[in-house]
Amino acid sequence: MASERDVRAQLQQAGQDHLLRFWADLAPEPRAALLAELASLEADALREHCQRASAAGALAPGPLPDLAARLQPLPPERVGSAIRCDQETRLRWEEEGFRQIALNKVAVLLLAGGQGTRLGVTYPKGMYQVGLPSQKTLYQLQAERIRRVQQLAGQRLGTHCTVPWYIMTSEFTLGPTIKFFKEHDFFHLDPTNVVLFEQRMLPAVTFEGKAILERKDKVAMAPDGNGGLYCALADHQILEDMKQRGVEFVHVYCVDNILVRLADPVFIGFCVLRGADCGAKVVEKAYPEEPVGVVCQVDGVPQVVEYSEISPEIARQRGADGGLLYNTGNICNHFFTRGFLDMVTREFEPLLKLHVAVKKVPYVDEEGNLVKPLRPNGIKMEKFVFDVFQFAKNFVAFEVCREEEFSPLKNADTADRDNPSTSRRALLAQHYRWALQAGAHFLDVHGVQLPEQSGQTLAHALRELGGSCIHLRARC
Numbered sequence: 001m002a003s004e005r006d007v008r009a010q011l012q013q014a015g016q017d018h019l020l021r022f023w024a025d026l027a028p029e030p031r032a033a034l035l036a037e038l039a040s041l042e043a044d045a046l047r048e049h050c051q052r053a054s055a056a057g058a059l060a061p062g063p064l065p066d067l068a069a070r071l072q073p074l075p076p077e078r079v080g081s082a083i084r085c086d087q088e089t090r091l092r093w094e095e096e097g098f099r100q101i102a103l104n105k106v107a108v109l110l111l112a113g114g115q116g117t118r119l120g121v122t123y124p125k126g127m128y129q130v131g132l133p134s135q136k137t138l139y140q141l142q143a144e145r146i147r148r149v150q151q152l153a154g155q156r157l158g159t160h161c162t163v164p165w166y167i168m169t170s171e172f173t174l175g176p177t178i179k180f181f182k183e184h185d186f187f188h189l190d191p192t193n194v195v196l197f198e199q200r201m202l203p204a205v206t207f208e209g210k211a212i213l214e215r216k217d218k219v220a221m222a223p224d225g226n227g228g229l230y231c232a233l234a235d236h237q238i239l240e241d242m243k244q245r246g247v248e249f250v251h252v253y254c255v256d257n258i259l260v261r262l263a264d265p266v267f268i269g270f271c272v273l274r275g276a277d278c279g280a281k282v283v284e285k286a287y288p289e290e291p292v293g294v295v296c297q298v299d300g301v302p303q304v305v306e307y308s309e310i311s312p313e314i315a316r317q318r319g320a321d322g323g324l325l326y327n328t329g330n331i332c333n334h335f336f337t338r339g340f341l342d343m344v345t346r347e348f349e350p351l352l353k354l355h356v357a358v359k360k361v362p363y364v365d366e367e368g369n370l371v372k373p374l375r376p377n378g379i380k381m382e383k384f385v386f387d388v389f390q391f392a393k394n395f396v397a398f399e400v401c402r403e404e405e406f407s408p409l410k411n412a413d414t415a416d417r418d419n420p421s422t423s424r425r426a427l428l429a430q431h432y433r434w435a436l437q438a439g440a441h442f443l444d445v446h447g448v449q450l451p452e453q454s455g456q457t458l459a460h461a462l463r464e465l466g467g468s469c470i471h472l473r474a475r476c
Contacts, residue, residue: 002039004031011038014047015209022216022368030217037219041203046211049202049381054209056356057379063311071305071314072297073325074397080270081399090266096273097265101153102161105248108146108262111332111385112177112255113170113199113223119420120412124173126255127180130409130420132427138255138409139180141427143187145262153265163263164245165189167196168232170223174198197236199228204361204378212363212378215370220361225382226254226332230349233341242338250341252385254332256409258423259430270398271335278392279335280304282328283402288315293330293386295397302395304330304386328397330386331406340392348391354381404430 002010004023011017019038026034082090100106116125126139136144146163154161169177178196181187186194201221203211214220224231229252233239242250249268253260261267271279282295289312293304307315310326317325361378365371389395400406407426410418432453435442442450 002035004035007035007038010041010043011046013043014041014050016046016050016211019211019213019219022213022364025368026217034217041219046203050205050209050211052354053205053356053379053381054207056354056381057205057207057358059356061308063314064309067298067305067309068311068314070299071310071326072300073319074296074302074328078302078395079328079397079399080274082266082270083399083401093269093273094266095156095269097263097267097269098153098156100249100268100272101149101163101263101265102157102159104161104246106263106268107164107166107242107245107247107250109166109168109229109250109252110142110255111168111226111229111252112173113168113226113228114255115172118411119409124169124177124180124255125409126177128409128420130258130424130427132424138258139177140184140187141258142255142260142262143189145260146189147187149263149265162190162193162245164193164195164242164247166238166242166250167194168199168226168229169196170199171201171221172223195238195241197232197238199232200224200235202381204359204380206378212361214362214364216364216368220363220378222359222380223382225355226385227352227383227387229385230341230345230352230383230388234345234349239338239342239345248338250336250338252334252336254408257331257333257406258409258427259405259407260333261405267333267335267398267400271396274394274396276335276392276394276396277337277340278389278394279396279398280386280389281331281333281400281405282397283331283400283406285324285327285329286402288312288324290329294326295328295330295386295389296326302389302392302397304384304389328399331408332385333405334385340388344388344391348388352383352387355384356380357382 008017008020011019023031112124112126114125116123116128119125119128121128127137129135129137143165146165150161150163167177174196181194202224204220204222205211212220249272251263251268253262267279267281280295285292285294289307291307293306294310295302295304297303298305315326319325357380358376359378359380360373360376362370362372363377403426407423408418409420409423413419413421436452444450
């Protein structure tokens with residue numbers, strides 16, 4: 001282990017020696033923990049990180065001034081649609097997707113390193129229950145979908161197949177997630193096919209460029225964003241593990257979308273038949289100012305432009321068909337070939353842009369007292385998983401129906417949208433539609449058949465029931 005003298009010299013070189021200012025107050029065990037943490041922060045990298053964070057935080061937020069001349073919608077040949085395609089084409093995509101799954105060439109990769117701060121919980125989002133009658137968590141719903149797609153693919157091709165589940169966690173979510181999976185017997189998945197790994201952490205930084213102490217013996221650290229995936233893949237030899245299993249195609253998604261279709265055979269098949277090395281599911285934007293990134297082209301290169309970077313004038317532009325010109329909303333649901341991921345980790349990861357998140361970061365003051373700030377006081381730097389689109393040789397986007405595939409869980413129920421209630425209603429409404437399509441009729445508690453409902457009427461009915469269909473029975 002590094003000595004105090006070595007670590008102190010390293011911090012002085014980085015301009016961050018204030019991190020040892022409470023050294024004299026610490027007992028031997030906290031001293032050892034702090035030294036171990038600080039020793040892992042290489043001096044030049046720490047200095048550069050703090051300087052970049054301070055400089056980025058000083059930039060004025062808002063639309064990019066020169067974006068209008070550089071921005072273009074994706075060309076039609078790069079975009080497919082599960083909504084507008086004919087049935088024969090959709091079946092062809094689906095068949096190819098199931099074939100690749102049955103050949104054990106498809107894996108799913110969950111991005112689960114973030115904390116549920118906005119949701120108001122201290123545990124990983126995947127452990128959250130949105131109030132379904134079954135009381136299933138997000139993790140359980142996703143595990144069951146993996147088991148089902150394995151079963152369907154195996155039945156179609158008469159074989160036994162496996163879809164490995166890779167889960168990227170962080171310092172905050174790794175331990176609780178492992179414990180939760182063990183307590184639930186990995187939701188009846190083979191534990192050898194559930195691979196958890198940890199992303200890197202970066203120090204939170206003040207506006208003046210100083211790393212923040214959250215305790216006398218602990219630096220305030222934060223996950224390096226979902227774009228930290230690419231370093232984590234290399235750190236933990238995940239691509240080597242995929243290669244040994246024969247995996248060629250990877251479906252990457254975020255933990256908080258309750259409607260996510262894991263290893264979606266239609267999406268997989270579309271991308272494979274198009275020869276894509278990188279793909280993104282998109283939904284049509286609900287309205288011009290909707291706070292979602294837009295998948296488009298900048299300087300002729302595919303990219304996601306954040307909603308905060310687009311001016312209202314650009315966001316409201318209309319195409320020849322009367323629809324929004326920039327309407328391909330990003331839902332963090334991606335397809336990558338293993339070869340593309342390997343290329344990114346070896347060549348392009350250092351080129352990824354760092355994004356600024358201004359946050360309220362608890363810290364200790366000069367007297368060593370814990371302070372929980374009422375307003376943002378620190379900067380967390382992160383990378384985004386979609387910033388690799390620019391490096392793809394054959395990027396495609398795939399439009400899907402929002403009602404069927406996208407309902408994120410971001411906020412507590414006190415917020416107007418993207419909360420547990422909206423997530424719960426989205427899933428129950430989907431199941432209601434599926435039951436009707438299968439020929440079901442819903443009865444009230446007196447056995448009287450209820451009229452079919454859709455759209456706003458259905459949403460109102462689910463809201464009146466508190467999001468629960470426990471009073472309804474189905475007759476097929």
